[in-house]
Amino acid sequence: MSPAKAPLLxxxxxxxxxxxxxxxxxxxxxxxPGEIAALLGPNGAGKTTTLSILATILKPDSGQVLINGKPxxxxxxxxxxxxxxxxxxxxxxxxxxxxQNVWHFARMQGLSxxxxxxxxxRALDEVGLGDRASDPMHAFSGGMKRLLNLACGIVxxxxxxxxxxxxxxxxxxxxxxLLARIRRYADAGAGVIxxxxxxxxxxxxxxxxxxxxxxxxxxxxxxxKVISLGGSRPRIELTYRGQLPDGRFxxxxxxxxxxxxxxxxxxxxxxxxxxxxxxxxxGLRTLxxxxxxxxxxxxxxxxxxxxxxxxxLRDQVL
Amino acid sequence: MxxxxxxxxxxxxxxxxxxxxxxxxxxxxxxxxxxxxxxSLGSLYGRSANSxxxxxxxxxxxxxxxxxIEALRREHGVALEMLDDPDEARRVVSRRDRTPIAMLIPxxxxxxxxxxxxxxxxxxxxxxxxxxxxxxxxxxxxxCRRITEQARTAAQSQIESxxxxxxxTLPGSxxxxxxxxxxxxxxxxxxxxxxxxxxxxxxxxxxxMLGIALTLFDERDWGTLKRLQVSGAPLTGMLLGKLFxxxxxxxxxMVLLFAVGWALFGISLGRNPLALxxxxxxxxxxxxxxxxxxxxxxxxxxxxxxVGVTISMAMAAIGGCWWPLDFEPGWMRELARWLxxxxxxxxxxxxxxxxxxxxxxxxxxxxTIGIGVIFIVAGLLRFLSLDD
Numbered sequence: 001m002s003p004a005k006a007p008l009l010x011x012x013x014x015x016x017x018x019x020x021x022x023x024x025x026x027x028x029x030x031x032x033p034g035e036i037a038a039l040l041g042p043n044g045a046g047k048t049t050t051l052s053i054l055a056t057i058l059k060p061d062s063g064q065v066l067i068n069g070k071p072x073x074x075x076x077x078x079x080x081x082x083x084x085x086x087x088x089x090x091x092x093x094x095x096x097x098x099x100q101n102v103w104h105f106a107r108m109q110g111l112s113x114x115x116x117x118x119x120x121x122r123a124l125d126e127v128g129l130g131d132r133a134s135d136p137m138h139a140f141s142g143g144m145k146r147l148l149n150l151a152c153g154i155v156x157x158x159x160x161x162x163x164x165x166x167x168x169x170x171x172x173x174x175x176x177x178l179l180a181r182i183r184r185y186a187d188a189g190a191g192v193i194x195x196x197x198x199x200x201x202x203x204x205x206x207x208x209x210x211x212x213x214x215x216x217x218x219x220x221x222x223x224x225k226v227i228s229l230g231g232s233r234p235r236i237e238l239t240y241r242g243q244l245p246d247g248r249f250x251x252x253x254x255x256x257x258x259x260x261x262x263x264x265x266x267x268x269x270x271x272x273x274x275x276x277x278x279x280x281x282x283g284l285r286t287l288x289x290x291x292x293x294x295x296x297x298x299x300x301x302x303x304x305x306x307x308x309x310x311x312x313l314r315d316q317v318l
Numbered sequence: 319m320x321x322x323x324x325x326x327x328x329x330x331x332x333x334x335x336x337x338x339x340x341x342x343x344x345x346x347x348x349x350x351x352x353x354x355x356x357x358s359l360g361s362l363y364g365r366s367a368n369s370x371x372x373x374x375x376x377x378x379x380x381x382x383x384x385x386x387i388e389a390l391r392r393e394h395g396v397a398l399e400m401l402d403d404p405d406e407a408r409r410v411v412s413r414r415d416r417t418p419i420a421m422l423i424p425x426x427x428x429x430x431x432x433x434x435x436x437x438x439x440x441x442x443x444x445x446x447x448x449x450x451x452x453x454x455x456x457x458x459x460x461x462c463r464r465i466t467e468q469a470r471t472a473a474q475s476q477i478e479s480x481x482x483x484x485x486x487t488l489p490g491s492x493x494x495x496x497x498x499x500x501x502x503x504x505x506x507x508x509x510x511x512x513x514x515x516x517x518x519x520x521x522x523x524x525x526x527m528l529g530i531a532l533t534l535f536d537e538r539d540w541g542t543l544k545r546l547q548v549s550g551a552p553l554t555g556m557l558l559g560k561l562f563x564x565x566x567x568x569x570x571x572m573v574l575l576f577a578v579g580w581a582l583f584g585i586s587l588g589r590n591p592l593a594l595x596x597x598x599x600x601x602x603x604x605x606x607x608x609x610x611x612x613x614x615x616x617x618x619x620x621x622x623x624x625v626g627v628t629i630s631m632a633m634a635a636i637g638g639c640w641w642p643l644d645f646e647p648g649w650m651r652e653l654a655r656w657l658x659x660x661x662x663x664x665x666x667x668x669x670x671x672x673x674x675x676x677x678x679x680x681x682x683x684x685x686t687i688g689i690g691v692i693f694i695v696a697g698l699l700r701f702l703s704l705d706d
Binding site for chain 1: 540541542544545546547548549550551556
């Protein structure tokens, strides 16, 4: 990823309301070649509205969307074909085979007959459905349908891929395949906007994170930057037996006690860095704390999200 | 179990209330069909909802003719129209929207009856409207029987008063013979000449509703239309593409139906069988366009079915696909002029039964296409507004 590259897709100060409810409030974002940007937020945060506006199938109340630096209306067909949308719902034809589904999207997206043959085969192979091409879509498992949904979105090799919660309802194995393929697609030069409420997916494959909540973009940047915006630090989670000394952990340098449940024998201590772990454990022995188990916890997006919004990623925004 | 039944019932009621179109159709669709059928078929059960005109030419000017005219004037639902020229009477029948039958009382009828003969009234009939002709002929037959009986009763009483039966002749009986309104045309038709196009059009409409409205509704529901729009496919183009595919299917459906009708039931294909493609094109186009309208107003699968089937059946019934248009009361015939089914059936009847040239189907084609264009524009506007 190179930040110097011009954005493939850019939203500038877009807002959208549904009646009295403000769904998006002055959101600006961009995606560049080779980059996967995670659009991360709880259900109802405005992710699908954002993607629909980026895909130019929903008009914003204000603001604009630029594809390759130009508004869509300057070349509706040409610029539209730069986009590939993989919606959250399975926008496919259930009675058609996998190949027929992909073929229809390929042709509708402007590929010639010969190009479509080649692209369909490649798209189905890429998502691992090459050997099931002639099977009807309704006979597929949920995960396979998701993979086919992806194949229809990438068959015309769009430089920009918009993915709306593509792994919802997908089993572990299919999810792994899907994530790997999306990463490869971006590595080949595409810009990807990946909408999800699974923060672990964002952490795994995304280069940049856009945290959205109640229609507002509350944080943006690479993973480390967004996590640091939350202000969280590494933690050590202890399980101990017996009594804690008077003054508890106050004598340990560079450590802050952020939660202790005496009745369960558990305590959480925040450190400046993981380099302190040995020192902290030694200090605990000095204090006669009988530690029977401990876990180390790196600050993550979930911590940052909670810190920035006051609620968890899986909470529904009402 | 009972709880499940109760909860499901409640939920179904909620779903039904949420979909007022379905509710409306469930309640009013039967009323619409019953109204159309009741008004149209009323005459078959003895009391027509509307009166018919009966052109009559009296070349006899005798007592029998006078008796017939007076009796017809007293008949319920008959509007007698006196004409002087037999050719004019024929023309009235052969022209559409006039009357299915005209009567000619030949010269010498009264004299023939008085002489004990069996003269016949001449009825000019339109074979396309055979059912109406039969119904009217029953009434004319009854009238002839009454007049004959009256004449015989009068003669019998004369015989009895004079007491000399050998001096008088008993009157003969009065009957009628059919003549085609158009020279060379048959006076009766194969029933399948009516049923094949009539029910063909009905099922074409229903098929289009299911084929277009349901699939368009599904595509809206699945999100495929939206998804394809992202990559530059115009919504209007996609909709018209769907209509075109179904339009072709509709034509093939009607062609197959006519082929089967000809092979199995010996239907008439008219003087130029290829001309049947003209009304077929028109009705396929209008039906496809109507499917778009239904898809654009439906809010659920159930709506598509109920709205589509009700509209199809009502249009077929009012448009003369199930029974002759003239069965219907005046206001319904006025309404029928705005339906593509009416024009299509008119064209099929002209080509197949009246043996008219292909040019007779051009005006109906223009009317059907015109109505179809209105449907398409309305459907597209509605779809595009939903898209926004």
